[in-house]
Amino acid sequence: MRVGIPEKWDTEYDVVVVGWGSAGTAAAVTAHDQGAKVLILEKMADGGGNTRICGGNIIIPKGKEFIEYLDILSFQTTEREIIEIFVEEAMKNGEWIREMGGEVQVFTPLEVAYPTMIAGAGFPNVRGAETVVKYNIKGTLEEGKPSQRLWKFLSGLVAKRKIKVLTSTPAKELISSPGGEITGVIAESEGKTISIKARQAVILTCGGYENDPRMKWDYLPVKPAMFLGTPGNTGDGIRMVQKIGGDIWHMTRLSCLIGFQAPGFEAAFWVSFLSEGFIFVDKYGRRFVNEAGIEIHEYYRELSHFDVEKMEFPRVPLWAIFDEPTRRRGPLSRGTAGYNRDLYNWSLDNSAEIAKGWILQGKTAAELAGKVSVDPRILEETIARYNQYCRAGKDEDFGRAREDLRDLKPPLYAIQLWPALINTQGGPRRDKESRVLDPEGKPIPRLYAAGELGSIWGYLYQGACNIGEGLVFGRIAGKNAAAEKPRS
Ligand SMILES: Cc1cc2nc3c(=O)[nH]c(=O)nc-3n(C[C@H](O)[C@H](O)[C@H](O)COP(=O)(O)OP(=O)(O)OC[C@H]3O[C@@H](n4cnc5c(N)ncnc54)[C@H](O)[C@@H]3O)c2cc1C
Known part of the structure; x- marks a missing residue:
C-alpha cells in the first residue's frame, strides 16, 4: 500500500474521477456543478468504455414496486436500503437527463430476436416487474445508434463544462494518509508516473474485469468467458481497492x-x-x-x-x-x-x-x-x-x-x-452513499465508487440497470465527494 503524501504532487484537484464512462461522467459533472475542480483520468485513448458501445438502454422505473422486484432479484446480496435509494433516484434519471439538456424516449426493440426478453422485465413473473421501463436518449437511428446518442450526450456534458480529462492515463494506485484517508492517485502518463492530489475525494468508476483473464478464471462460474465490450476494463479498480484494504463484493456476478x-x-x-x-x-x-x-x-x-x-x-x-x-x-x-x-x-x-x-x-x-x-x-x-x-x-x-x-x-x-x-458486476463493496467500505463495513475516508465497478447487482440482473446505476450512484458519489471538507 502506498501511504503518505508525496514530497511534491505533480498536480492537484478537488475531486479525481478514475474512468470515463456513464458513472464517471455523472460523478464528474455533479461534483463540478457543486463547485469542485474535477479531473477525469481515462486509461484508453478515448473515453466511453462500455457505455459508448452498449445497447443504450437506461432504466427509469415507473413505480416504487420496482424495489420489491429488485429486492427479490438480489436474493439478499444487496442491502435493501441501497436498492431503495437506487429506485428513488433511478425514477429521476429522465429528469436529470432533461435538466442536463437531453431528452429521453421509451425503448422499442427494432426487431424481434430470439430470445425476446430484451424490451421489458427480464423476470416477468416477479412481483413489481410491470414497473420496468427502458428508455434511451431521444433520436433516430440516422442520428446514431442508442449508445452513440448516449455517449454524445454524456461526453458533451463534460466538454461543455471544460472538465479536464487526461486520456491514455491509467490510474495505478491510490495514495492514503497514515490515518487511512485517500489523498490522491498515482497514474501513468506517456511512460511517466504522475502523482495527483485529491483535496476532497477520489471516485473510482473504472469498470469491471471483463478483459482480465485471470480474474475471470478465478471468479466466474463459466470458463472461459469472452467479452463483448471494451478491452480497457481489466479490474484495475478492484486491485487498487484491495491494496488499500477495501472490501469487495458481487465478484462472481456477470x-x-x-x-x-x-x-x-x-x-x-x-x-x-x-x-x-x-x-x-x-x-x-x-x-x-x-x-x-x-x-x-x-x-x-x-x-x-x-x-x-x-x-x-x-x-x-x-x-x-x-x-x-x-x-x-x-x-x-x-x-x-x-x-x-x-x-x-x-x-x-x-x-x-x-x-x-x-x-x-x-x-x-x-x-x-x-x-x-x-x-x-x-x-x-x-x-x-x-x-x-x-x-x-x-x-x-x-x-x-x-x-x-x-x-x-x-x-x-x-x-x-x-x-x-456484457460485463462483470463485482468490485469494491459500497454503501448507499457510494462510499467504499473496508471489510468491517466502515467507509474508507474520501473514497467513492460507482458503475459496474462493484455494482449493486449481486445476483440476478435486470437489463438497463447498469447504465441506470452508473448515473444514479455516479451522481451520489459526485455530490458527496464535492461535499467533503477540502484538505489543505
Ligand atoms: C454489448 C453491450 C451492451 C450493453 N447494453 C446495455 C444496455 O443497453 N443498458 C445497460 O444498462 N447496460 C448495458 N451494458 C452494460 C453497460 O454498458 C456497462 O455496465 C456500463 O456502461 C458501465 O458503465 P461504467 O461507467 O461503470 O463503465 P464504463 O463505461 O465501462 O467505463 C469505465 C472506463 O474506465 C476506464 N478505465 C479502466 N481502468 C482504468 C484505469 N486504471 N484508469 C483510468 N481509467 C480506467 C475504461 O477504459 C473505461 O473507459 C452493455 C454492455 C455491453 C458490452
Whole structure:
C-alpha cells in the first residue's frame, strides 16, 4: 500500500474521477456543478468504455414496486436500503437527463430476436416487474445508434463544462494518509508516473474485469468467458481497492450473452437470432435448453454446467445450428452494440461470414457434423428429434413454446459460440452513499465508487440497470465527494 503524501504532487484537484464512462461522467459533472475542480483520468485513448458501445438502454422505473422486484432479484446480496435509494433516484434519471439538456424516449426493440426478453422485465413473473421501463436518449437511428446518442450526450456534458480529462492515463494506485484517508492517485502518463492530489475525494468508476483473464478464471462460474465490450476494463479498480484494504463484493456476478470469437478480433461478436429456425447443441451435438427462453443476460446459467465425469464444461463452446430462412433473415451479429460494432460490418445475409469460414455449411446434418467435429449420428438424431417436436407442436425435452418451433431443413449452418460478457458486476463493496467500505463495513475516508465497478447487482440482473446505476450512484458519489471538507 502506498501511504503518505508525496514530497511534491505533480498536480492537484478537488475531486479525481478514475474512468470515463456513464458513472464517471455523472460523478464528474455533479461534483463540478457543486463547485469542485474535477479531473477525469481515462486509461484508453478515448473515453466511453462500455457505455459508448452498449445497447443504450437506461432504466427509469415507473413505480416504487420496482424495489420489491429488485429486492427479490438480489436474493439478499444487496442491502435493501441501497436498492431503495437506487429506485428513488433511478425514477429521476429522465429528469436529470432533461435538466442536463437531453431528452429521453421509451425503448422499442427494432426487431424481434430470439430470445425476446430484451424490451421489458427480464423476470416477468416477479412481483413489481410491470414497473420496468427502458428508455434511451431521444433520436433516430440516422442520428446514431442508442449508445452513440448516449455517449454524445454524456461526453458533451463534460466538454461543455471544460472538465479536464487526461486520456491514455491509467490510474495505478491510490495514495492514503497514515490515518487511512485517500489523498490522491498515482497514474501513468506517456511512460511517466504522475502523482495527483485529491483535496476532497477520489471516485473510482473504472469498470469491471471483463478483459482480465485471470480474474475471470478465478471468479466466474463459466470458463472461459469472452467479452463483448471494451478491452480497457481489466479490474484495475478492484486491485487498487484491495491494496488499500477495501472490501469487495458481487465478484462472481456477470451479465453474459453468447458470442462468436473471430480470429484477429479482441472482443467477441454478440450473436442472436432473428428467426425461430435454430437450436443450440453442446460439444457432442446434443440439445440442452429451450433456446428461445433464455433471459439474455443470464446465458451463463445454461452454459456453466460442469461434467464431473469428463472434467469439462460440455457447453463451452456450444454450436448454434440454423436453417436457410434464418441465414437469410438478417445478420447474426447486428452491430447495434459491442466493441466490434465500429470495427466490422457483418453481412446482411451472413454470406461474407460463410465465405470466411466463420459460419459453416452442410448440405445434410451429417455433412455439417463432420465440419463441427461432432459424431454425425448424434447430430442427425438431435435434429430429427427436434423436427419431430416441431411437427407435433410440442418440445418434449425442453418445453420450447409452440410459436418458437420450426423444423430445420437442409441446407444447415453452424456457428461456434462462447459465453460472452456484457460485463462483470463485482468490485469494491459500497454503501448507499457510494462510499467504499473496508471489510468491517466502515467507509474508507474520501473514497467513492460507482458503475459496474462493484455494482449493486449481486445476483440476478435486470437489463438497463447498469447504465441506470452508473448515473444514479455516479451522481451520489459526485455530490458527496464535492461535499467533503477540502484538505489543505
Ligand atoms: C454489448 C453491450 C451492451 C450493453 N447494453 C446495455 C444496455 O443497453 N443498458 C445497460 O444498462 N447496460 C448495458 N451494458 C452494460 C453497460 O454498458 C456497462 O455496465 C456500463 O456502461 C458501465 O458503465 P461504467 O461507467 O461503470 O463503465 P464504463 O463505461 O465501462 O467505463 C469505465 C472506463 O474506465 C476506464 N478505465 C479502466 N481502468 C482504468 C484505469 N486504471 N484508469 C483510468 N481509467 C480506467 C475504461 O477504459 C473505461 O473507459 C452493455 C454492455 C455491453 C458490452
